[in-house]
Amino acid sequence: MERSLPWTGNGGNGGDALEVLQSVTRILTGVALRSLDVLDGAVTLPQFRMLAVLADLGPTRSVQVARALGLEASTITRLADRLVGAGYVSRGSDPGHRGVVTLELTATGRLLVAKVAAWRQQELARILTRLPAGQREGVADALRHLVAAAGEGYGLASRALVPV
Numbered sequence: 001m002e003r004s005l006p007w008t009g010n011g012g013n014g015g016d017a018l019e020v021l022q023s024v025t026r027i028l029t030g031v032a033l034r035s036l037d038v039l040d041g042a043v044t045l046p047q048f049r050m051l052a053v054l055a056d057l058g059p060t061r062s063v064q065v066a067r068a069l070g071l072e073a074s075t076i077t078r079l080a081d082r083l084v085g086a087g088y089v090s091r092g093s094d095p096g097h098r099g100v101v102t103l104e105l106t107a108t109g110r111l112l113v114a115k116v117a118a119w120r121q122q123e124l125a126r127i128l129t130r131l132p133a134g135q136r137e138g139v140a141d142a143l144r145h146l147v148a149a150a151g152e153g154y155g156l157a158s159r160a161l162v163p164v
Contacts, residue, residue, distance in 0.1 A: 021146075027127070035120045039112060043088070048116070050079050051088060051105065055113040059104035061094065076103075088112060 053068045066076040083089035088109035094100035
């Protein structure tokens with residue numbers, strides 16, 4: 001039985017709202033992917049995903065990074081090898097468990113993540129300024145409701161969802 005969504009004007013099936021949400025998802029994904037262009041090929045998308053997770057989590061065990069990205073530990077080791085070699089990540093060990101590998105962004109790695117975040121913010125602001133001021137607040141309200149409906153923490157790396 002199909003569940004009716006009363007907040008849509010398309011016979012209650014959510015068609016209009018879902019179509020718009022799909023379009024917004026494509027736009028936001030495009031912004032996220034294009035933001036990596038500011039790095040001039042310094043890192044790949046999978047490498048940046050790892051940098052973004054480390055930016056969210058701070059110094060952490062490599063197994064937690066693997067869990068957050070939904071990857072195998074061996075994949076994290078290979079990604080970390082490249083990022084350590086490039087100077088974006090440093091490896092350490094847990095003082096209480098020397099066999100446990102920890103990963104942490106270096107100052108250069110933090111700078112890379114900040115550069116991407118700044119570009120994304122600038123691009124999103126550019127898109128929003130194309131709307132009349134009165135509509136911007138409506139968009140912000142609608143998105144706040146969407147964030148609340150998704151639930152606290154939805155999309156955070158620690159919940160095993162992958163940042164783009």
